[in-house]
Amino acid sequence: xxxxxxxxxxxxxxxxxxxxxxCFLLVHISPGDPLVSILPPDASIELQRQLMTLYGFDRxxxxxxxxxxxxxxxxxxxxxxxxxxxxxxxxxxxxxxxxMLAGVATLIxxxxxxxxxxxxxxxxxxxxxxxASALSVLGVSVPHYWLGMVLVIIxxxxxxxxxxxxxxxxxxxxxxWDWAHVQYLILPAVTMSVIPMGIIARTVRxxxxxxxxxxxxxxxxxKGMTDVGIFLHVVKNAAPTALAVMGLQLxxxxxxxxxxxxxxxxPGTGFLLNSAIFxxxxxxxxxxxxxxxxFFVLLNLLVDVLQTTLDPRIQRS
Amino acid sequence: xxxxxxxxxxxxSLLGAATLALAVASTSTFAQEKxxxxxxTAADIPRTLGQPDQGFEGNRFTGIxxxxxxxxxxxxxxxxxxxxxxxxxxxWAVDASDTTKWVFKLREGxxxxxxxxxxxxxxxxxxxxxxDQAAKHFDASQVGVTASRMPTLHSARAIDAYxxxxxxxxxxxxxxxxxxxxxxxxxxxxxxKLAAVPASVTDPAERSAQAWRAFAADASGTGPFKMSAxxxxxxxxxxRNEAYWDPARTPKLDRVVMIPLPEANAxxxxxxxxxxxxxxxxxxxxxxxxxxxxxxxxxxxxxxxWPWQLSFAEGSPWLDKRxxxxxxLCVNREELKQLLGGMMGIPKGxxxxxxxxxxxxxxxxxxxxxxxxxxxxxxxxxxxxPVKVKVQISASGSGQMQPLPMNEYVQESLRECFFDIxxxxxxxxxxxxxxxxxxxxxxxxxxxxxxxxxxxxxxFFAMVRFSSTGAFPPVSNNWGFFGNDEIDAIIAxxxxxxxxxxxxxxxxxxxxxxxxxxxxxxxxxDVGPRxxxxxxxxxxxxxxxxxxxAPMDIE
Numbered sequence: 040x041x042x043x044x045x046x047x048x049x050x051x052x053x054x055x056x057x058x059x060x061x062c063f064l065l066v067h068i069s070p071g072d073p074l075v076s077i078l079p080p081d082a083s084i085e086l087q088r089q090l091m092t093l094y095g096f097d098r099x100x101x102x103x104x105x106x107x108x109x110x111x112x113x114x115x116x117x118x119x120x121x122x123x124x125x126x127x128x129x130x131x132x133x134x135x136x137x138x139m140l141a142g143v144a145t146l147i148x149x150x151x152x153x154x155x156x157x158x159x160x161x162x163x164x165x166x167x168x169x170x171a172s173a174l175s176v177l178g179v180s181v182p183h184y185w186l187g188m189v190l191v192i193i194x195x196x197x198x199x200x201x202x203x204x205x206x207x208x209x210x211x212x213x214x215x216w217d218w219a220h221v222q223y224l225i226l227p228a229v230t231m232s233v234i235p236m237g238i239i240a241r242t243v244r245x246x247x248x249x250x251x252x253x254x255x256x257x258x259x260x261x262k263g264m265t266d267v268g269i270f271l272h273v274v275k276n277a278a279p280t281a282l283a284v285m286g287l288q289l290x291x292x293x294x295x296x297x298x299x300x301x302x303x304x305x306p307g308t309g310f311l312l313n314s315a316i317f318x319x320x321x322x323x324x325x326x327x328x329x330x331x332x333x334f335f336v337l338l339n340l341l342v343d344v345l346q347t348t349l350d351p352r353i354q355r356s
Numbered sequence: 357x358x359x360x361x362x363x364x365x366x367x368x369s370l371l372g373a374a375t376l377a378l379a380v381a382s383t384s385t386f387a388q389e390k391x392x393x394x395x396x397t398a399a400d401i402p403r404t405l406g407q408p409d410q411g412f413e414g415n416r417f418t419g420i421x422x423x424x425x426x427x428x429x430x431x432x433x434x435x436x437x438x439x440x441x442x443x444x445x446x447x448w449a450v451d452a453s454d455t456t457k458w459v460f461k462l463r464e465g466x467x468x469x470x471x472x473x474x475x476x477x478x479x480x481x482x483x484x485x486x487x488d489q490a491a492k493h494f495d496a497s498q499v500g501v502t503a504s505r506m507p508t509l510h511s512a513r514a515i516d517a518y519x520x521x522x523x524x525x526x527x528x529x530x531x532x533x534x535x536x537x538x539x540x541x542x543x544x545x546x547x548x549k550l551a552a553v554p555a556s557v558t559d560p561a562e563r564s565a566q567a568w569r570a571f572a573a574d575a576s577g578t579g580p581f582k583m584s585a586x587x588x589x590x591x592x593x594x595x596r597n598e599a600y601w602d603p604a605r606t607p608k609l610d611r612v613v614m615i616p617l618p619e620a621n622a623x624x625x626x627x628x629x630x631x632x633x634x635x636x637x638x639x640x641x642x643x644x645x646x647x648x649x650x651x652x653x654x655x656x657x658x659x660x661x662w663p664w665q666l667s668f669a670e671g672s673p674w675l676d677k678r679x680x681x682x683x684x685l686c687v688n689r690e691e692l693k694q695l696l697g698g699m700m701g702i703p704k705g706x707x708x709x710x711x712x713x714x715x716x717x718x719x720x721x722x723x724x725x726x727x728x729x730x731x732x733x734x735x736x737x738x739x740x741x742p743v744k745v746k747v748q749i750s751a752s753g754s755g756q757m758q759p760l761p762m763n764e765y766v767q768e769s770l771r772e773c774f775f776d777i778x779x780x781x782x783x784x785x786x787x788x789x790x791x792x793x794x795x796x797x798x799x800x801x802x803x804x805x806x807x808x809x810x811x812x813x814x815x816f817f818a819m820v821r822f823s824s825t826g827a828f829p830p831v832s833n834n835w836g837f838f839g840n841d842e843i844d845a846i847i848a849x850x851x852x853x854x855x856x857x858x859x860x861x862x863x864x865x866x867x868x869x870x871x872x873x874x875x876x877x878x879x880x881x882d883v884g885p886r887x888x889x890x891x892x893x894x895x896x897x898x899x900x901x902x903x904x905x906a907p908m909d910i911e
Contacts, residue, residue, distance in 0.1 A: 077409060078500035084830055086503055093496040121409055122400060123497045123569060124588060132588075188621055195629035203625035204617055210587035301619050306589050314399040314589065314618070319785045 044344060051340050058332040059111070063104050066325050073321045077120055094120065107325070116326035121318045126326035129311060134330065136211050137300070137307030141292035143228040148235030149285045152178075155236070156243025156281075161270065163248050171240065178237025184298035187230040191302070194226060201226055204304040211306050227303040231296060235288035242284050246277040290338055389610045390910050392892065395626050395635040399618040401592045404583060405572040406541035407486065407498040411754055412811055412901040413636070414501075415537070417614055421594060421905050423539035423577035426460055426479070427532050429813075431896065431904040432604075434656055437711045438900040440533055444474060444540055444578065448532055450854045455527040456510075462518040466601045469576040469583075472544035476514035481543040483512035483522070492560060493546055495568050506534035507816070527852045529859045533814040545576035580605050580906040581612060591615050605906040608894075612905060624887075627651065633889040633910065640697045640758065646887045653887050654897040657701030657708060659812035660882035662757055664747060664766075664805040665822065666875055667795035667836040672804050673743045674836075678731040680874040684721050685728035686773035687879055692765050696758065701881030705871040706812050706819060708881070708899070713815070715864030717871035721878055728773040742776040748803040753784030755809045757882055763807060766879060794829025795836050806835050809882070811901060815863050820847055823870055838875035 067073075073096050078087060091097045095106070110117065116126035152175070159171035195203035207213060207220040214220055250256065250273050259269050300309035308327060315323040396402075396417055398410045406423055408414025420431075428443035444463050451457040466474040484491040486502040487509065503509075508524040509531065515521055524531055550567035557563050575583045578601070581594035592614045596607035615632060617623040620639035627635045628649060638646055638653070647653060664683075666674040674680050693700045704721050707713050737743045749763045750756055760781075767777040780801050782790070790799040791808045800806075810833075812818030821832040824847050825839040846869060850862035886903075888895060893909040 074500065077497055078504070082500055082504035086499065090496060090500055093499075118565070120497070122403065122588065123405075123565070123572065125569075129588065188625075191622070191625045191629075195625050195631075199629050201629075202631055203629045204622045204631065205615065205626075206590065209585075210590035212587045212590070302622055304615070304617050304619070304622055310399075310589070317399060317618075317784075 040347075043347060047340060047343055051336055054336055055333060056108075058336060059108055059329055060104065062325055062328045062332060063100075063107060066321055066328070067100060067103075073319065074120065111326075111329065116329070117322035119320050119323045121320045121323070126322050129323060130308070130327050130330045132211070133306060133308045133311040133327070134334075136206060136305065137293060137309065139214075140224065140227055140231060140300075140305055140307055141289060143224055144231035144292055145235055145285060145289045147228055148232035148288065149239055149281070151232070152236040152239025153243050153281055155240040157247055157270075157274070157277075159240065159244040160247025160251065161273070163251075168244075172244065175237040175240035175244070178233040178240070180237075181233060183230050183233055183296070184302050186233060187226065187299055187302040190226050190230060206304075206306055227299055227305050230303075231292060231299050235285070235292065238288060239281060239284055243277055243281050246280055247273055250276045290335070293334065390608065391611045391613060392609050392634065392905070392908060392910050393613040393615065393632040395615050395617040395623045395632040397618060397620075397623070397636045398616045400589045400616055401586070401614065403497075403572060404575045404586065404592065405495075405498070405568055406482070406539045406575070406577065407502045407537075408539075409501055412813075413754075416902045418592065419539050420579065420902055421581040421612065422575060422579040422583060423541065424466075424579055425537065425539050426462075426535045429536055429898075429900055429902060431898045431900055431902055432907075434896050434898055436899070437708070438659075438898050438902075439712075440536070443536075444479075445535075450527075450529075455852065455854065456524045458522045458524070458531060459515070460520050460522060462520060463601060464518050466578050467599060468542035468545060468578050469597060470542050470545040470548070472542055472576075474540060474578055475517050476520040477517075478540060478543050479520045480512040480514050482538060482540050483509065485541070486538075487511065492564055493543075493550075493567070495564065497568075502538060505537040505817075506531065509534070509538075529851055529854050530815050534816070536814075540578060541571070542576035542578075546571050549574075580607050584611070589616060600906075605904065607906050608909040609905070627887055627889075633892055634886060635888075636886050638885060638887045640699060643697045643699070643885075650890055651887045652890055652892075652895075653885055654895060655699060655883035655885040656897045656899050657881045658884045658899055658901055659707065659818065660755060660809060660884070660901065661703065661706055661812050661818075661876075661878065662762070662807075662809040662880040662882060663703075663876040663878050664807050665835050666838070666877065667800075667804045667806075668838050668875070669795045669836070672795070672836075673745055674804060676735050677874065678735040679737075679743060680877075681719060682728040682731040682735070682773055683770060683775065683877045684719075684874055685724045685731070686775070687766055687769045687877065688723045688725075689880065690723065692762065692769075692880065695761065695765060696880075699883055699885045700757075701883050703878040703881050705867060705878060706876075707867060712860040713818070713863040713867045715866070715868035715871075717868040719872045719874060721871070725772055732774045737774040739774055742771075742774040744776045744778070745770075745805065746778045746780055746801075746803045747805040747807060748780045748782055748787060748790065748800065749807040750784040750787045751781055753787070755811075755882065756784065756807075757809065757880065759807065762880065766877075791833060791835055792830055794834075797829065805877070808835075813901060815850060815866075819863070819866055819870060820850075822875065823847070823866065836875055838873070843869055843873075 074090050074094065078090055095103060107117065114127060116130065119126055119129060155171040155175055159168040162168050191203045194201040202223050205223055207223050256269060259272060297309040297313050300307045301313050308331060312327050315327060396413060398413050402408040402410040402414030402418040404418050408418045424444045426443055426445035428441045429438045430441045431438060444466060445460040446463050448458055448460045451459065462476060468474060485493050485495055486499045488494055508526055508528040510523045510525045513521045546567055549570040550563060552570065553563045553566045557566060573586055580597050580600045582597045584595045585593035594612045596610060600606045617626055620637065623635040624638050624642040624646065626632045643653060666680060668675060689702045693702060705717060750759050752759065763779060770777055780803055787808060791806060793799050821827045822834055823839050823843050824834065825844055827834040828837055829835060846862060846866045850859055850866060853859040853862050891911045893911060894907050897903055
């Protein structure tokens, strides 16, 4: 097991390096001036050259890449050109905010997705099934930024019962779990939850339908078990797969949603990326993409290791 | 009788309680904090360390409220062009024997928010922060947004405690105007931040960078508002500076909260839901809804020009003056204004006819399609043989208003006058970078015009960089290579006219020549629309990119 783990970690290193290289390359080959956020177009050539030197953009790409990677290995992702703040501070603060939003959205999605899925699967081919299935298809299909705007119009602009934007009355730095703050989370979390809700509902419906058709359910019925008892057996059998799907969805949501976070001005990784792209803030863009990519690489590593722990056959293959 | 007394007692008790309640209520009303909440278009709080980023929105929200410059724009009138006023300098004059030297007399008794004195040493220190690489507080990140706005400023020297000498690299009468962009940060406060940097940080540049970072999180200027709380990318809070030196600008508001809301619909929703009291640039299609809910829309033509800048490179169809004039005569700007919900000023040139630099040009920019067609026919074009023109535009961008619908409207307008317009749509930052490279650069992709809106606050930004042969790419923004000896001579005259009236007269001549030569198709002036709650009082929207929050009040 230890050797397998070591091998997997070693395999991950070139992947990480490749991700970092791609991330650096993609950001640098895009057209435009890396100092556009701090250098107006009317700046003199002399001033442009002076700042290119001061920021190190006059060095070769190779030199810049090596220097960036070396500092990143020491936890220093550089300094944002536009704000002068350390990129690592900006990114990890945003990751925390996205984690909170994605976590709540996944819980909402899992609860309602499972509910709709169980109900639809249990009452298959009835109107309840059709209604729940329609809701889940709607959840997967509806453009979530559009849904976000509609929710804002209804609950913020018309009814004025929920805030339209932001992460709390004093910003995310002063977040506490009380109503004054949680109300800021409701609309973005609900908007973000519709896709996982739809996916989980469809998965659970198929699972329940499949389990209900299995022989052990017929056996339980033949033994005279009540419907509630049978339902609990079905839940127990469907839960691992539903949880696995939920975990997968959480992984996707953790990447942040540029559209949802921008619509709600939620200061997460999506909002940060949007801002970095529009300001063409290369260190911030590189740092954010790198951290998110590394997160997925590590998540995959973790899943591999967990799967191997649970099923040693994977290790042997 | 026995029942009457308790009733009386009860009544008087109730009256007493009611009086007390009223008193408490009125006290709490009086004690209620006056807070103004603003939704900005910026995606982040503009930098707070003295030289803001995010273009002039930065100067508007973190420059002017928290800091002062040696000279100020007059933002107190909505019906006159914004002119220059004394700020932290009370008077200034150029040295008659050496016109590269200026002497500024400073205002006495002004204190920074940290309590330290503003004086000549502070001015020298603030010049050094962007111009002197040897200074320990030199900050490269502030250079770009500062040095380019005062391109000739070279150095500063204290003559006495309240007199400072500024030197320019060449005679430059525009310097006092440019100095509105150099905000005075507190040297003492920065030194305190430097002293707090851990001794383990030994690299002087890194120590300086950390001190500036700490300064940005807890800034100190001399402005009417003091920074009180800061959450990056989320909110900036300022409280009033009760010791502000100008009684006319001592704030009535207790606190101002600024929130970055880059998405137009999110800004509108925040206003309608009562989360903010003021939003910048509401979405044009939400104007009616905003008005119907009782909010006020403020707007005023500002020195913000939205044009097509034309190429004079070899082979360009715009080399023919008749074609340039025809295009200017063929845009129905009134109809375009309706398309934008009225949120547009109709240009007659780069500046408005009430501006000191207007100069009475002979070419009248108006909508006259018949005259335009006649000019085009004379130039050899017709409906069956239109002139082909390629224009580089962006799909969005800071200050670009609504670039796609506006450009498509102009394309349709010009079709009527025998123009066949093709667009080369670029990402905003790419277009912005190309602007500097010029019409002859491969990045122009054969375009004959470029659509980049610009600020026209001072003479260099408004006219010189687009008409001087010395500003040909890549030096500055004369993208189309427009200019000649006559115009260069007028520019030199303006730069060396140190009397304000003479300088303005030279600039008026320059503006008249530019309009007559038409190196632009002038399409729109932005009017800087902003929507505010009716609770916000004393709002003056001047003919400027800026607006003064200090005199505002809230009910």
